[in-house]
Amino acid sequence: MVAEKGPKHDSWTAAFRQFSQSLELGADGIGLFAIDQRFGVEDVRTAAVESITGGGDDKKLDVIFLDVSRGLLVIAQCFDSPKPKQAAPANKASDLNSAVAWLLNSSIDSVPEEIRGRVAEVRDALEADMIRDFHLWYVHNAPESKNASVEVLNAERTAAKLLSKRGGVQVFGAEVGTETLERWYLGSKRAIKATSKFSVRVADAIEISSDRWSSVTTLVPGHWLRQLFLDHKEDLFSANVRDYLGSRRSGDNINNGIKETATTEPSDFAVYNNGVTALVLDYHLGPRARAGRKLDVVGISVVNGAQTTGSLGSLPEDPDPDLLVPIRFVKSSDEQLLAKIVRFNNMQNKVQAADFRSGDEIQNRLRSEFQGMAGVSYDGGRRGGSSDAIKRSRTSIAAHTVGQVLTAFHGDPVAAYDKKADIWVDDGLYSRIFSERTSAAHILFAYSLYDALTTRLLTLRGKARVGGPGLTEPEEKELRFLSLKGAPYLLVEVVARSLETIIGQTVPNRFALRFSGTPTLADSAAKWQIVIDAVLPLSEQLRGAFNRGRVVRDGKDAAIVAFDGLFRALQSLRPEAFQEFAKAVKVVEPELQKS
Template sequence: MSKEEPWVKAYLARFEGSEYGSDALGLFALGLRFGAEDLDTLASEVITGGGDDKKCDIVFIDRDEQRAVVCQCYLSEKTRASAPANKASDLNTAINWLLCASISSLPKELRPYAEELRDAIKSDEIRELFIWYTHNLPESSNCEKELKTVETSAATHVRELNGKENIRISASEVGSGTFKQWYEESQSPILVTDKFTVKCKEAMNVNGNAWRAIVTLLPGSFFYQLYQTYGTKLFSANVRDYLGSRASDSNINFAIKGTAERNSDNFWVFNNGITAIVNKGRIRKTRSGKELVLEGISIVNGAQTTGAIGSLDKAPAETLFVPARFIETESSDLVDDIIRFNNSQNKISASDFRSSDSIQRRLKSEFSVMRDVEYDGGRRGGASDAIRRRPSLLPSLTVGQALAAFHSDPVVAYNRKAQIWINDTLYSRYFHEKTTAAHIVFAYSLFKQVNLIKTTLKSKLKNAPSTLTDIERAQVDFFEQKGANFLLCCAIAECLETILGRRIPDRFSLQFKKKNTLRDAETHWSKILPIALPLSSHLNGGFAGNRITSERQQSAVASFKALFAAVAEPNRKTLSEFAQGVLSA
């Protein structure tokens, strides 16, 4: 791959010298395609361990967004015309092991991934399964043929698991061409830059201080043709693509198509319409009436409407009209806000809509005076933010998870990270008047230090398994269980009275005495982890089917807490050194 390519520069800036090896390509793809934030934390969860991974390098499961990705990664050090096709066919092996082999026959490191993926499919919590052959070479027809076979095989196995055909399965190459396209998409909100002219019945201009807009009513055939020509590129600035249509009464896209086909006269009164950003837009009078002239377009609200109309078997009736508004602005910040506020029902940006509340504003102000620590105040970035290396950033979703784990809710931290920001009860449990920036650093740095150890052990297992000691092997086995890092954080937090040698009336009051950088805070916790980590196997009772459960969590933590108290006295000097740096009300 040429180091002059913009996507390659971005990749190297983010991952050069990292411990992830070729798996970094898969992480980079997840960041670009889905805007997955905090890629280092993500790596600890999705990269499979051990030398016998059955061709599964990455298994990513996102129940919040109902998607999963199975990824085989290949990094070529030489320039070649294409990637080896046999590695594409290896994904057949990966899918067979993940979806249909008996759990007991799977390598220990792969079992949790297979169990969770199968459970998510069976419980109808996955609507998209992506199977990626990720590499840094040009895509080829040979690989495409192999992946079509993988796609067919996966569809058969998925049907056997949930008995339905409502999961979209896509097996594809993510090579240099795709990386180039995804990277370009991440850098620009408007990818469709062509010029369009369309007749309209009525239209009016509306102007603001930093924006200009046109409000109008357009024929559905215009949006049909747009989608037929450009597909999901139309939604480059949007936080969600068209989701597809299933024959379900509860599926809004199916309902939109039904209205378009059978009740076109009333479509515009039933539908909220479409909002798009454009590079330029103007109304032009002609002899026959008015027409709209647009340059560039990205639909920020109404992706489902556009996709439903655009996927009809034929262009809609002439009587179908869609209310629409087109906004032109030169302010990138305003574009971000337009996207956010036009998608207020979209759970993907749940944290965005906490960013303006008084607690997040106060926290952001407190963080602003801290050294080498960034906090986005609950506002989530896009793909371009996800792929940047920002070591001092505390991403919103991870902060919520760290607080939940620290305050005795590791199951919430693992299973409900988006709900922490969406659900008022959960949100107020962790973000309230007693939550301070200093306390967030205290809890978050523990989580980061635990994750660092987990990543280091998994890397050792994958690259030098023969060097693992028996104790390290037991620790690896613990961390391979889903939610293990959150459970360990919870257990250590429960031991803090023993560690500090004093009663803690309110755990939210805990912080480090000095105004530490994030790295300093992690270093403080590194004194505690060598004492706690050898006890981690005693938390194994907190899991069922290799996944953390609320029913078993409390007894496992209680057992860990008793054992920690037993080893505290021989380690009193180390614990006292840590305690001297901790402040509590």
């Protein structure tokens, strides 16, 4: 439960309760809630599994959220009091110093196994120059205080010192209490957060309008756009589907190319660049004069051109005065139209890997098949919409996660964990799992296994944190194994390989597997419990598939073979163990897939 703090700072609490309860998150869910409000998380359930450390010997690293596609790392220490408090304990904020030391400066072999995989991932990402923004947060449900803020800033200085040789990483420390959570929550419901008045002098402009919108198109100085970014940071992209992704020093990174062009060819930038589209609350275009025209803008959010804006904004100094950026300012009060403007202005961009496939005939067919199913929905890579981002459904499954689960189910849990985006970009990887043989019923069959495994992990984490008798020794072993990075995906493949033994019949192609009837996601996940109960006690046989706490190719197949041999031997002693489960499974011939 979340402490009520009065009318000024309590709007977020109901949203957090819904967020936490619907996704079955524990006490550290407040950290993930804050990350979702600040940056947006596509699949919160998977993020919870991969980012919330689960307590125990977590070295004060309650949440380790890593998104290399955005160059983003968030480390959160969390405190969620069931009773109202005047301030959160400052000593928990000081724990961030210890967390930073364990994350960045300890021997990897000394890091507890439960978090070693995630720590190794962070270090690998830093080594590869894939992290640009490093956030250190103390997230809690009490008013913010000077004492806690001082401790957070101390942790920020510690992190900055340890990362001093990596000049491309910016460290941001913050106490995230009721005031900040309220501001972020309310801000997530508003399309335009940068609501000030902005003025710029332009050479000329073209203004056009209809009965639903008006717009002005012109060229603005690059230094003006850079200053907007410096003043407002991510708020400048509040209506966009993504923020600035950062720039890595590599030839194939588009943002690095934008910065290089701005530096070496500023006078030609306007003809090289696609330009910027921004939503505004209002604008006024002044009359023509010898000095140009004055353009006043009230409120702004960049909905296309975030990478251009961020690249210019991250230059060490103002670009050449000759550098001009094409830009279109759009004003409308029609919410449906604004949602379409955001969506259509991003269709040509590499917003996320799944966007490349969201409109193909396979994803269209799968979305249609899921529409006829109860208790489950599938986005098929199509994201967005004008609804409140907090309204998440426990029965909604994200396309990216489906891609990972299918990849694991059909034999490659390492790619499932390490190549989330590649699954949708690489034609070979994509066509292996999404074809005419792929049905919504099969996706539900495979995904519900993953759902049941992650539910078991979240339940064990919750039980480990609360008072009382705590976990039994077998449960502690289960939690340690499931907390290894990629373990749920490895178990998905392990179970898939064992299904012929489990159901007692030949499976010529795993895509033929589905549950009988029309079960919901919850019904389907419940069917897997007897299988999971049998598999998890044998999980120690799979330790050879992990290195530095994460699943790897070397040793994976040998570990699975060893597991399979033991599982078959045990199953032969109890041939009736899975009779009820076997009755619920159906193997559908190819010509019957559409029935």
